[in-house]
Amino acid sequence: MAELVKVRRLTDQEGQKLQRIVRRGSTSTVRYRRAMIILASAGGNRAPVIAQLVRADEDTVT
Numbered sequence: 001m002a003e004l005v006k007v008r009r010l011t012d013q014e015g016q017k018l019q020r021i022v023r024r025g026s027t028s029t030v031r032y033r034r035a036m037i038i039l040a041s042a043g044g045n046r047a048p049v050i051a052q053l054v055r056a057d058e059d060t061v062t
Contacts, residue, residue, distance in 0.1 A: 007041045
């Protein structure tokens with residue numbers, strides 16, 4: 001398993017940009033999934049929860 005990583009606190013501007021990416025859903029799948037992972041991590045979720053959210057392996061989100 002990869003080393004545990006947590007994102008730093010996001011600025012308001014960063015958070016808004018990520019939320020726009022997720023809300024649109026029309027951007028690339030990779031960009032959408034990465035935005036979801038970052039937002040979920042910034043929200044305090046741990047890797048197993050984030051992995052279920054984005055339907056990925058835990059190693060993908062760590």
